[in-house]
Amino acid sequence: MTPFDDTSGLPGRPPRPVADPWARVGLALTLFAIDPDGLRGLWLRARAGPVRDRVVAALAPLRWRKLHPFVSDEALYGGMDLGATLASGAMQRHAGLLEHPGLLALSMAERCPPGLAVRLGQALDHAPQLSLVALDEAAEEGEGLSQALADRLGLFVDLSGLAWGETTDISLPSGPIATAQARLRHIGLTEARMRLTRVAFELGIASLRAPMLALACARAHAAWRAAEVIDEGDMQIAVALTLAHRATHFPEEAPPPDTPPPDTPPEPQEQPDDTDNSALDLPDEMLIEAARAALPPGLLAQLQAARVARGTQGQSGAGAARKSMRRGRPMPARTGKPGAGARIDLIATLRQAAPWQKMRRAMLPGFSPDRLILMPSDIRIKRYQDQTDRVLIFVVDASGSSALARLAEAKGAVELMLAEAYSSRDHVALVTFRGQKADLSLPPTRSLVQTKRRLAGLPGGGATPLASALQVALAAAEQARGHGMTPTLALLTDGRGNIALDGSANRPQAALEAAQLARAIAARGVPSLVIDTSLRPKPALAELAAQMRATLIALPRADARTLSATLGAALGG
Amino acid sequence: MTPFPFAAIVGQDEMKTAMVLTAIDPKIGGVLVFGDRGTGKSTAVRALAALLPPIEAVKGCPCNSARVEDCPDWAEIPDTDLVTRPTPVVDLPLGVTEDRVTGALDIERALTRGEKAFEAGLLARANRGYLYIDEVNLLEDHIVDLLLDVAQTGENVVEREGMSIRHPARFVLVGSGNPEEGELRPQLLDRFGLSVEVTSPRDIETRVEVIRRRDAYETRHAEFMAEWAPKDAELRARILAARAALPEVRSSNVALHDCASVCLALGSDGLRGELTLLRTARALAAYEGATEVTRDHIRAAAPMALRHRLRRDPLDEAGSSARVARQLVEVLP
Secondary structure, three states: OOOOOOOOOOOOOOOOOOOOHHHHHHHHHHHHHHOHHHHOEEEEEOOOOHHHHHHHHHHHHHOEEEEOOOOOHHHHHEEEOHHHHHHHOOOOEEEOHHHOOEEEEEOOHHHOOHHHHHHHHHHHHHOOOEEEEEEEOOOOOOOOOOHHHHOOOOEEEEOOOOOHHHOOOOOOOHHHHHHHHHHHHHOEOHHHHHHHHHHHHHOOOOOOHHHHHHHHHHHHHHHHOOOOEOOHHHHHHHHHHHHHHHOOOOOOOOOOOOOOOOOOOOOHHHOOOHHHHHOOOHHHHHHHHHHHHHOOOOHHHHHHHHHHHHHHHOOOOOOOEEEEOOOOEEEEEEEOOOEOOEOEOHHHHHHHHHHHHHHHHHHOOOOOOOOOOOOHHHOEEEEEEEEOOEEEEEEEEOOOOOOHHHHHHHHHHHHHHHHHHHHOOOEEEEEEEEOOEEEEEEEEEOOHHHHHHHHHOOOOOOOOOHHHHHHHHHHHHHHHHHOOOEEEEEEEEOOOOOOOOOOOOOHHHHHHHHHHHHHHHHHOOOOEEEEEOOOOOOHHHHHHHHHHOOEEEEOOOOOHHHHHHHHHHHOOO | OOOOOHHHOOOOHHHHHHHHHHHHOHHHOOEEEEEOOOOOHHHHHHHHHHHOOOEEEEOOOOOOOOOHHHOOHHHOOOOOOEEEEOOOEEEOOOOOOHHHHHEEEOHHHHHHHOOOOEEEOHHHHHOOEEEEEEOHHHOOHHHHHHHHHHHHHOEEEEEEOOEEEEEEOOEEEEEEEOHHHOOOOHHHHOOOOEEEEEOOOOOHHHHHHHHHHHHHHHHOHHHHHHHHHHHHHHHHHHHHHHHHHHHHOEOOHHHHHHHHHHHHHHOOOOOHHHHHHHHHHHHHHHHOOOOEOOHHHHHHHHHHHHOOOOOOOOOOOOOHHHHHHHHHHHHOO
């Protein structure tokens, strides 16, 4: 599915002013060329293809050095150049990629592990002459650039909606750009600083890097126009290019119902003081409009979904990363003793021993000069990083209150998710609840057929033993952990638990127990997702989701396909 | 570029106080700063480095020894002079190798002269100063283990090529990070004396002021630094005065009792919490020019000294800060 065919995202939104998206891309590249040090970077979201090639070709004169998501620390920070060192007899280093000023390009940025994102982020913070283009090829909702990097890169350009026919070659004119660069220092910032900081705040952007980047963008645009002061138009451009994609809410409208709840770090949207809202000055509305216009429909929801996915899981992809001695992706070797399953990394060990040979021969005169002298401290062992298998535990409400039509939709969504789980080799378990108590209808399995059959045969009707469902799900999650898997819960319900754990129809007791179990799930750190299947979202379920520290998604009238897309986003694909 | 002036950091009072208190009494044992992106965590640490009063150390000593007889013998110090140098604040980068942390044999001398000589690492350089780890939650496990070991013993031991090298490594650990990117292992959490949570400011005026100062720092650097130098100097003088006053600050039996009952009520593990709470309250009293630890000092110190030491309570979804606050109201009315 392409990212932008989801137009269901934001209902009730006023029609957007049409802007030529390709012209905006060209403008973003020009501004970046004018002030790479102020804008710090460009987040380019596009699948590889001819449209992206045009952008890359336009940036080519800036001469970048390429990084890939699994670049080693030695390549980043530099290290000893063994060959040169041995040949010359003196210590020779090779420089790391981060040691030179200039432009870096990170390809496949959506796969960038958090460790690298943070390293690059630190480098951007501390080296004022370094800037980065992140080539993000995210295909699905929930994928995307790590927040540590997204926060630091000034510009955001999305090419996903653009067809080849709408684009032309972009060339960045070096003469006018140099002229604009010379003007940068002379542009006054005082008023724009104030305005952009306010707008960033009103858009619910917590980070204070954002207004700084927006200011740099407005200044670059003013310089490009050969103006001496920043005007309204410069600021609108800055808002569209640097702030819009960071927005977590828009002031005038209530948050759309499918906005994930702010259980991620407290963001201003949680405290909409009346005073704050009424203090919204008229002129800022224009800038807010600029932000709104810059966002293709559904993009905000999509970016938020990615944010949530990262918040709950820490990283995308299936399962948690785990270090291993035997299998997985190779990591740098490190010191250690062989044995206990560890394997010696012969090359790394020899590299380690090589520089010391001269010294050791002097120390141990008995050895013949053509022998290599190895010491225990030279030994390097191999390490790999492996991913644990993920198990998705679906907890499906089949009670009478969760009306039959909704049950069918939930079934459909689960089936779609199953197909995705199958392709990413996830395990799936199914907990169903109705009547007196919940059952583990299907223990963790990779069998698609079995799950489908079990799901299709699921009858509806009866009371809602929500507490029991959470209990069974938690037990299943704990058991999966015990087997070295990473559990994730997806609870589909309408939230009105009315049966206590002992099977009695005691509503207050049932609510109390459900809350306790929800907190227990949160305390065990099981990433979870609550999907409200009722026709009108219930505050009680929002409370339950908060207690579980789960992402809450309300789906009034959603069809199975949207449900699955949202699920996929929140669970990190 | 000289770091941002500490006094010019807008808001974030708890973080600033915690850092100042560790400067008054390094025995408190470090600060952990956790919070949102772009809230100035690392700016504050770097600012602290410039704020700290200088130390006296033997000239050329790789581990900043205060006296000639403390210098490790492998360092072969020819000088006996003392020099004044800034308090070391050493950055521990994420991609660091074990050899760079602990020190290793000097490869250059081994190659050119065939000699065994020790090249001191970051732990030696951080002795008597600060060791700063940005994004501490993403640090490689084996480096974390190594730091825990050294922080525990105050000494770094390296065995290589038949040599056994040791040197003192007493430092204040400062860590910062964003909890979204990964949790910190409880063993490391406990090693930090204080912990603070930072969030980005919630009102427009403060935010504008942050941006204004940051911008002034970048665009008219010299002017801005000169503007804030007196404020920083004032703070430095206050820290020195508090250090001098610290041994004289009395803590009554009532204060000891208060510390114990807060920790007991919160069920924090071990005695480390109580000791840190008392030390922090004393440093705070000294900072405020008081001669005796009062209940107010304990109340102010408790959140930062205790919030990272609580056991997780599955039936309490409130944050640990809220739990500390709630117990304080009950135990110390």
